[in-house]
Amino acid sequence: xxxxxxxxxxxxxxxxxxxxxxxxxxxxxxxxxxxxxxxxxxxxxxxxxxxxxxxxxxxxxxxxxxxxxxxxxxxxxxxxxxxxxxxxxxxxxxxxxxxxxxxxxxxxxxxxxxxxxxxxxxxxxxxxxxxxxxxxxxxxxxxxxxxxxxxxxxxxxxxxxxxxxxxxxxxxxxxxxxxxxxxxxxxxxxxxxxxxxxxxxxxxxxxxxxxxxxxxxxxxxxxxxxxxxxxxxxxxxxxxxxxxxxxxxxxxxxxxxxxxxxxxxxxxxxxxxxxxxxxxxxxxxxxxxxxxxxxxxxxxxxxxxxxxxxxxxxxxxxxxxxxxxxxxxxxxxxxxxxxxxxxxxxxxxxxxxxxxxxxxxxxxxxxxxxxxxxxxxxxxxxxxxxxxxxxxxxxxxxxx
Amino acid sequence: xxxxxxxxxxxxxxxxxxxxxxxxxxxxxxxxxxxxxxxxxxxxxxxxxxxxxxxxxxxxxxxxxxxxxxxxxxxxxxxxxxxxxxxxxxxxxxxxxxxxxxxxxxxxxxxxxxxxxxxxxxxxxxxxxxxxxxxxxxxxxxxxxxxxxxxxxxxxxxxxxxxxxxxxxxxxxxxxxxxxxxxxxxxxxxxxxxxxxxxxxxxxxxxxxxxxxxxxxxxxxxxxxxxxxxxxxxxxxxxxxxxxxxxxxxxxxxxxxxxxxxxxxxxxxxxxxxxxxxxxxxxxxxxxxxxxxxxxxxxxxxxxxxxxxxxxxxxxxxxxxxxxxxxxxxxxxxxxxxxxxxxxxxxxxxxxxxxxxxxxxxxxx
Numbered sequence: 001x002x003x004x005x006x007x008x009x010x011x012x013x014x015x016x017x018x019x020x021x022x023x024x025x026x027x028x029x030x031x032x033x034x035x036x037x038x039x040x041x042x043x044x045x046x047x048x049x050x051x052x053x054x055x056x057x058x059x060x061x062x063x064x065x066x067x068x069x070x071x072x073x074x075x076x077x078x079x080x081x082x083x084x085x086x087x088x089x090x091x092x093x094x095x096x097x098x099x100x101x102x103x104x105x106x107x108x109x110x111x112x113x114x115x116x117x118x119x120x121x122x123x124x125x126x127x128x129x130x131x132x133x134x135x136x137x138x139x140x141x142x143x144x145x146x147x148x149x150x151x152x153x154x155x156x157x158x159x160x161x162x163x164x165x166x167x168x169x170x171x172x173x174x175x176x177x178x179x180x181x182x183x184x185x186x187x188x189x190x191x192x193x194x195x196x197x198x199x200x201x202x203x204x205x206x207x208x209x210x211x212x213x214x215x216x217x218x219x220x221x222x223x224x225x226x227x228x229x230x231x232x233x234x235x236x237x238x239x240x241x242x243x244x245x246x247x248x249x250x251x252x253x254x255x256x257x258x259x260x261x262x263x264x265x266x267x268x269x270x271x272x273x274x275x276x277x278x279x280x281x282x283x284x285x286x287x288x289x290x291x292x293x294x295x296x297x298x299x300x301x302x303x304x305x306x307x308x309x310x311x312x313x314x315x316x317x318x319x320x321x322x323x324x325x326x327x328x329x330x331x332x333x334x335x336x337x338x339x340x341x342x343x344x345x346x347x348x349x350x351x352x353x354x355x356x357x358x359x360x361x362x363x364x365x366x367x368x369x370x371x372x373x374x375x376x377x378x379x380x381x382x383x384x385x386x387x388x389x390x391x392x393x394x395x396x397x398x399x400x
Numbered sequence: 401x402x403x404x405x406x407x408x409x410x411x412x413x414x415x416x417x418x419x420x421x422x423x424x425x426x427x428x429x430x431x432x433x434x435x436x437x438x439x440x441x442x443x444x445x446x447x448x449x450x451x452x453x454x455x456x457x458x459x460x461x462x463x464x465x466x467x468x469x470x471x472x473x474x475x476x477x478x479x480x481x482x483x484x485x486x487x488x489x490x491x492x493x494x495x496x497x498x499x500x501x502x503x504x505x506x507x508x509x510x511x512x513x514x515x516x517x518x519x520x521x522x523x524x525x526x527x528x529x530x531x532x533x534x535x536x537x538x539x540x541x542x543x544x545x546x547x548x549x550x551x552x553x554x555x556x557x558x559x560x561x562x563x564x565x566x567x568x569x570x571x572x573x574x575x576x577x578x579x580x581x582x583x584x585x586x587x588x589x590x591x592x593x594x595x596x597x598x599x600x601x602x603x604x605x606x607x608x609x610x611x612x613x614x615x616x617x618x619x620x621x622x623x624x625x626x627x628x629x630x631x632x633x634x635x636x637x638x639x640x641x642x643x644x645x646x647x648x649x650x651x652x653x654x655x656x657x658x659x660x661x662x663x664x665x666x667x668x669x670x671x672x673x674x675x676x677x678x679x680x681x682x683x684x685x686x687x688x689x690x691x692x693x694x695x696x697x698x699x700x701x702x703x704x705x706x707x708x709x710x711x712x713x714x715x716x717x718x719x720x721x722x723x724x725x726x727x728x729x730x731x732x733x734x735x736x737x738x739x740x741x742x743x744x745x746x747x748x749x750x751x752x753x754x755x756x757x758x759x760x761x762x763x764x765x
Contacts, residue, residue: 345413
């Protein structure tokens with residue numbers, strides 16, 4: 001049996017079109033669980049060998065077990081490790097990539113619901129394979145990409161690219177290092193960093209060390225090649241205020257363009273001075289030496305407006321929680337209050353590529369005008385004055 | 401000052417940002433993050449309440465706005481005139497830009513609203529700036545409104561409390577019980593008129609002036625006071641016509657008829673105090689103005705010395721702004737609303753309510 005544990009019924013229905021009717025069609029193979037009470041009541045059946053557990057990572061966060069949520073997740077993992085017939089997938093709206101290790105997977109919520117039907121169809125035919133959940137019908141893509149990369153690496157020249165009079169940053173991956181890619185360049189390695197927070201921190205550190213003219217990024221890195229994280233990383237560079245924010249970005253790729261089309265960050269390739277190039281040192285050299293039009297701050301808004309990013313899925317609903325992050329950010333900015341000084345606000349949320357894109361697109365990373373600052377100083381003085389005049393004695397009337 | 405933020409995400413940044421961007425002070429803003437906590441908190445008085453519309457995940461699944469936690473809390477705050485935060489201004493904080501939802505909250509007692517910005521409806525940096533400025537300006541306005549509302553509400557509530565404990569209004573079977581209900585209704589009506597939002601258009605083009613209208617409503621409560629302090633069977637017949645005497649409930653006479661000498665006298669009636677008139681002249685005094693009734697009542701209850709000046713002041717103001725009983729002199733010489741009267745009209749609301757309170761607190765022997 002497949003056990004789908006997700007308290008966000010509205011999201012399930014509205015965003016992913018998995019309503020009661022659709023779930024009912026698969027009633028013989030899937031059991032949806034929406035509340036802690038249901039989970040506790042059916043725990044014996046749920047946690048029995050042979051079951052596939054699809055668990056929303058934040059399921060316990062809004063329950064009485066919030067404080068032990070992490071421990072409980074660990075227990076579920078232990079259960080799966082002890083029961084060879086069971087498999088487990090953690091899904092969440094905050095995940096950007098897919099991962100599979102032994103019989104435990106992790107994946108974005110969107111991917112889970114997009115591939116759930118395919119996974120269940122195969123499950124019903126006796127083919128129990130979480131790859132269908134992670135990659136859909138085309139689940140062999142990972143192997144294909146891996147082989148393609150091997151081939152591309154074998155074919156790569158040994159002679160480094162020579163790029164004259166330019167400062168170059170070359171980003172490689174830990175697994176398949178291209179030796180000596182460019183004669184003069186700074187080389188950085190992306191190891192297992194793939195979350196937005198991690199990528200943000202890498203960009204902030206690397207791209208501010210000096211002003212680079214060219215940045216070379218691999219199309220694939222991280223645990224899943226078909227996530228094509230290079231596109232997201234390029235978007236991070238463009239949306240992060242650093243010395244190299246406007247550098248030429250070359251994404252070196254061994255992947256057919258058609259495979260990239262569905263990627264949510266594909267359209268970053270439509271923006272100025274970001275190019276998809278071949279997995280060849282002579283392409284590094286040609287592109288690196290080409291004189292490109294300078295990209296300037298004034299063009300950023302227009303360029304980032306060429307594509308649209310969907311808001312992250314780890315929110316209660318689009319109008320409520322997104323507005324909480326954005327609303328606080330905007331109030332703080334306009335009131336000239338440092339966002340870092342807002343107690344309780346998760347500053348890391350602003351490292352999410354969605355918010356970074358919004359901030360960069362709307363030119364909000366710079367501070368407000370002097371006139372607006374003065375306006376706020378006047379307000380502070382006024383409100384303090386009014387409060388003194390307006391101070392009232394609390395009534396001594398009895399409570400009714 | 402004491403403020404309350406009711407928001408499930410108060411500790412995820414909203415408490416801190418409202419302190420820093422709006423209140424500009426720390427330690428004055430308390431929080432409630434769910435319905436029960438909010439209900440507990442609103443048992444004590446706040447100067448301004450910031451209210452979120454949806455407080456739980458369930459709220460997000462509800463289709464009917466009447467079921468939202470924020471709406472239920474609002475109804476609770478505004479459910480009774482004597483609820484302790486009845487007069488507290490409420491600023492709605494919502495992520496919803498559905499104007500019909502906001503209107504519903506405004507109709508049920510929210511004073512202002514702030515729409516949390518949403519990136520999907522981002523209208524530019526200038527619009528964001530305006531959004532904050534509006535929030536700040538509403539907050540400043542509501543500090544003043546809070547003071548005014550609270551002052552009036554406190555007096556009204558005190559009057560209601562005095563009425564409930566007053567010897568003349570205690571008996572539920574008595575006609576004065578109806579009078580008491582009328583007074584309470586007039587207090588609510590006056591409060592409602594006073595704090596009814598009126599547009600610039602209504603003020604400038606239609607001369608809407610809530611403060612003088614509410615004053616007239618409050619002033620008219622003196623009619624109820626006069627009648628409820630009067631001994632009914634000794635003053636009116638079954639058709640509520642006065643045939644001769646006017647006797648107060650403390651057995652003091654306002655008009656006393658002496659059948660033997662076929663005369664009557666006023667115990668207090670301006671210059672006619674203690675003068676005797678022939679009984680044939682009674683018909684000339686069939687209608688007696690409210691101010692004379694009140695002077696006489698104060699005299700009969702030995703409160704004239706203490707309250708005469710207070711009454712004179714409100715009575716003079718009434719005569720100046722009265723839209724109903726304008727004197728010939730006013731009609732011929734004065735604009736309907738003079739600037740001078742407008743400026744002191746709020747203060748006069750306080751004065752008339754204070755006088756009503758004092759009259760109800762006169763010790764009855």
